[in-house]
Amino acid sequence: MDNTTAAPPPTPSAQPNSQLSSSAAAADALSRLLHRLPPTLSLPTRRSKPSTSFPPISLSDPNLQDLLFSASSQLGYFQLTNHNIPSQLATSAELESVSLLDLPKDKKESYFPKNWPLGFEGDEYGNGESFWLDAECSTVSTELVLSSLRQLTRALEKVGLEVIEMLSNGVGFENPLAEDPTRNCTLLWLHGALDGNDGLSGGSYPYIVGLQYQIRCQKYSLLSDSGWVTVLPQVDSIMVTVGEIAQVWSNGRLKKVRGRPVACLGDCENSSCISMSLFVTLPSESTVSPLLPKVITDGVNAEEDEIGEDEEQDNIDSVSKTGRRLFRSFSFEDYAWRVYHEPLLFKDPLDKYRI
Template identity: 60%
Template sequence: MAFSTHKQHQHLPNLCGATAAPPPTPSAQPNHHTVTSSAAADALSNLLHRLPPTLSLPKRRSSTSATSPPPPTLSFSDPNFNHLLLSSGSELGFLQLTNHDIPSQLANSAETESLSLFELTRDQKESCFPKNWPLGFDADDDDEEEEEDGDGKGESFCLDTECSTETTTDLSLTSLREFTRALEKLGLKIIDKLADAMGFDSSIGEDPTRFRSLMWISESFHGDHDKPSGGFYPYVIGLQYQIRCQKYSLLKDSGSVSVSPQVDSIMVTLGDIAQ
């Protein structure tokens, strides 16, 4: 399993996806603990039978997405956080997290540094971040044609938690590295709390060989985005820091809905493995 984070010019999301064989999903794990309430069992059953939500910016043209109230808001300091996390995850598959410990100054500094990557020449991008799936620089060869249609995806970078570069450059990615590690740490906490709410111990953070975190950074785009997780499946969770007010389309099993997370909250989507 792997955390994978993606970022547009407006925001930096974080996802968990697997590049090695993923650990057993909750439904396949030997359960040495008993879920103590029928409500928790029902929530778990609902969670495991849902389709993972996908996140994208709405089309520039008129959208057919249904309107939706703001995503459920969970505070990390809430004493009932575990129960509310499981409830929101089973019912919707997404939520917005507040009172986390990632400062807005760090997110803004990371965004500034990530924008500098797009100022490199094409040769510099390819030499500093050569393709080595899932890592590296990626460019849409049909950018010009798609931009005319308003659906261009643009260029993107997929980085590890160290934001490693292949060659020595003058790029300063200190804040981006710190931000990526902070999102990874937060993601592991959320996974542990979700596991605890379902009645078993994940202990995933104790073995770094069981997961991988990826930071996905992309250009701004309009139109549907067919790779809400950066194209990495299966993944566990996606974390996206809301730097500014932005409306998104979420594809749920019931259809597409439009949501507007709070500024400085973190949008959390549960991926295939978590669900």
């Protein structure tokens, strides 16, 4: 017979006290958890893209023509300093641009009716609204005051024509615009977008050179022949981009920038960005073709000289010097329509006309 004495059962009165103590501790822990402040969350600091070398060129430099040709043949863009366009004019023109963008939509459409490529472009994709204006900033309205915009347009156009003349001399062909001013057409593009949504709305348009006055410190993205680059022009400088028409005229000796400069994400000082870009381009009825130097074209049958489609890009300069064409002639109107309506990020539209 087992004489081991069993342990007495727990005292009944002790069990409720233990349960109450555990419940109180759990309640305290839950209370502390519920009243604990959530951790402070913050987004990582946005890392800005490094700026690409952006050569400043003084309009008073004695070697101006050589500097322009060097920058255009190597990069396709540059900035001009020591020009005679006052900053007050650019600021006043920007204020007039803001007044246009602040108009009710029905007035924008009635004052600037669509007549491609001119007219008002609505905000179809959330990237902002834009205007395409001619050199006189023409409008059917008699109420709008656009005197500063007109003055800035004429001043930038004058600089653009001077650049085209010097680039023509640098490449070695006669400037097609020198003898007949009606051979060029000037377009002013105004665009307003919320910060970070500048995008590529409002279409693009082929041009010889594009110019934009740099009112404030702001980075831009450019789609160059070597891909997207980020540049930071000096305040009060004029940003100049070489367009596809100049590249064809030069038979490939000049680099180009496709489309217009795009304000970088988050780089605008205010909640909205205003862009004013001027394009020296061609009338719609024009034909675009390489303009080979006279010393080369004499006695050369350009139609018989062709370059295989697999020709390396590095050989462009040497090929152009032999007088052989790198591009077929094409209708400017057809090309402009295609560039305006196709996304800029796809294949270079000039590839279709390369020989």
